[in-house]
Amino acid sequence: MATFDRLLTPLRVGATLLPNRMVMGAMHTRLETLDRPHERLAAFYAARAAGEIGLILSGGFAPNPEGVMEPGGPLFNRAEQLDEHRVVTRAVHEAGGKIVLQILHAGRYAKVPECVGPTAAKARINAYAPRALSTQEVRATIADFACTAALAVQAGYDGVEIMGSEGYLINEFTAALTNARDDEFGGSFAGRIRFALDIVRAVRAEMGREPMLIYRISSIDLVEGGMSGAETAAFAKEIEAAGADLINTGVGWHESAVPTIAACVPRAAWRDAIRNVKEAVSIPVMASNRINMPEVAEELIASGVADLVSMARPLLADPDFAKKTRLGMADEINTCIGCNQACLDRIFTERTATCLVNPRAGREIEFAAGKAKQPKRIAVVGGGPAGMAFALNAAERGHQLTLFEAHARLGGQLNLAKVVPGKAEFHEMLRYFEVRLERLGVAVRLGHAPTAQALASETFDEVVIATGVTPRVPDIVGVDHPKAVSYIDVLTGKVEVGARVAIIGAGGIGFDVAEYLLGDAQEALDRGVFFRAWGVDPANANAGGLTRVDAHGAPRRSVHMFQRKAQPLGKGLGKSTGWILKARMRQANVMMTSGVAYDAIDDEGLHYRVDGKPHVLAVDHVVLCAGQHSNRTLYDELVARGAQPKVIGGADVAAELDALRAIDQAARLAMTL
Secondary structure (H helix, E strand, C coil): CCCCCCCCCCEECCEEEEEEEEECCCCCCHHCCCCCCCHHHHHHHHHHHHHCCCCCEEEEEEEHHHHCCCCCCCCCCCCHHHHHHHHHHHHHHHHHCEEEEEEEECHHHCCCCCCECCCCCCCCCCCCCCCCCCCHHHHHHHHHHHHCCCCHHCCCCCCCEEEEECHHHHHHHHHHCCCCCCCCCCCCCHHHHHHHHHHHHHHHHHHCCCCCEEEEEEEEECCCCCCCHHHHHHHHHHHHHHHEEEEEEEECCCCCCCCCCCCCCCCCCCCCHEEECCCCCCCEEECCCCCCCCCHHHHHHHCCCCCECCCCCCCCHHHHHHHHCCCHHHHHCCCCCCCCCCCCCHHHCCCCCCCCCCCCCCHHHHHCCCCCCCCCCCEEEEECCHHHHHHHHHHHHEEEEEEEEECCCCCCCHHHCCCCCCCHHHHHHHHHHHHHHHHCEEEEEEEECCHHHHHHCCCCCCCEEECCEEECCCCCECCCCCCCHHHHHHCCCCCCCCCCEECCCHHHHHHHHHHHCCCCCCHHHHHHHHHHHHCCCCCCCCCCCCCCCCCCCCCCEEEEEECCCCCCCCCCCCCCHHHHHHHHHHCCCCCECCCCEEEEECCCEEEEEECHHHHHHHCEEEEEEEEEEEEHHHHHHHHHHHCEEEEEEHHHHCCCCHHHHHHHHHHHHHHHH
């Protein structure tokens, strides 16, 4: 069994002793936009504190109105707000935790008309152009940071984190890309970092020595005109001298063309940039980004890369991450798979964050804890995401579960996803379900598809149908030709696909199949391959840490994607990850055609029309990714016999495979029985 001695060792940060080296990183949740916002935030953070995380960093609060992320975004600049913050800090402290307030000025990323920046240069990811701050306004903003820090201490926070990374206002001052000022806050390197240093000094003077002062530095900017590694190291030294107790490391700007936290990024990929900061200072340094298991965190500390690890999304996935690590239960950690579907994608589309693998996240007050008053014998048919999630949640409430799965192993469509390059984390999701189901005593019957009669004969109190989906076979002449194959046959390796491929359907499955046909799952885990493909200089010798893109070899296959809809392919992909997939397709010279009418599949290949004009594409195989049908046969048979089964997951709705909806639906059903 792995041990995590370094991860579990206490650490002194300034005047504060942290019980371990695991930190919940700051992230936006938008919980403040819901009803009972402070109660929700208190329950959210208290659950992580009870899970023994060493320190919690709150979501970012702006120090003044022009610095908010969006209209109505978190802002903390008045004494009248103290009581609402005390609800949160009190809950965390009563649960045994510590929490600091992150102060974040969004700068030119603020989605408000009055946004500001070092200059009037507009960010390409914002519809609004900023107004350049005057020298007097810069000084006033420094005072605003100090005011918010003082309020934070009065509200009971254990300190503050100053957000100087990810392309927000402070980062905009430090980078030559966005700072062409000619006053004392621009021009030279010393001028560009002055704003940040003056903020640290002002905050320290306002708070005194006791509260923690954390500065989040951009360890690698990943934009042209950003800092070099040498400049970042020099800047870190100045931050320490200005009064910081701890330096947290951020990676990249939000407008960077390099993925930084998606599942396609190898674990702990940014360790060299973090080590560069660590070697420059004597105060503790915290690692962040793509650290989702205690083994990864332990190795980063043991190898001297960092003193602590920041994990934001992993604490959405499992609030008990630290406690399970301490108790030797790492195999029961509900691991963040880096999908971004329920957290970042929801935040970027003005919804509240939760978690695909843990639908309780951010909704703690909606999920009552405790055992069921009347335990039942329940049969679950189907061992995919919905079936496993229901069985797990119902078993935790004390019900007696039997889980039937027709195949030789659990997982359903997850077994297809895990072989796609960049989706290896689905292995961890399966491991979690398998281990937890065994520990909870769920009777798992593999290779068994019960009939309606058999289910009735075993006198179950409830039957839950989670039989998933079957691929939709499109109505195309020659769809039974040997060249036509299902995505299931491709991803299971049943069919060895040729060098020239057409993919019919450009939803999530179509893009996954394209990734699978183009790449190698093992290569995708290699940091060197990742850096070459995205043009990252791991030595960070250049401004912004970028270099030329050097794709690793030619694509394994020639791929052409098609869809019926007359709109750009990939429009329905995730907000935070879709651009990555589309960039990968462009790099591999994947052809994409929309507005297609399919005529036939034959020895010549795929016959199709666009705007009435016929075409023939010579291919070795045509992969069918044209949607799914709900597999409801067993459900219908049970209903016909007078039973009242419940149906969840793809068996309920099959419009697009959606583990997020399936797991949420399963967990909520388990709460109602």
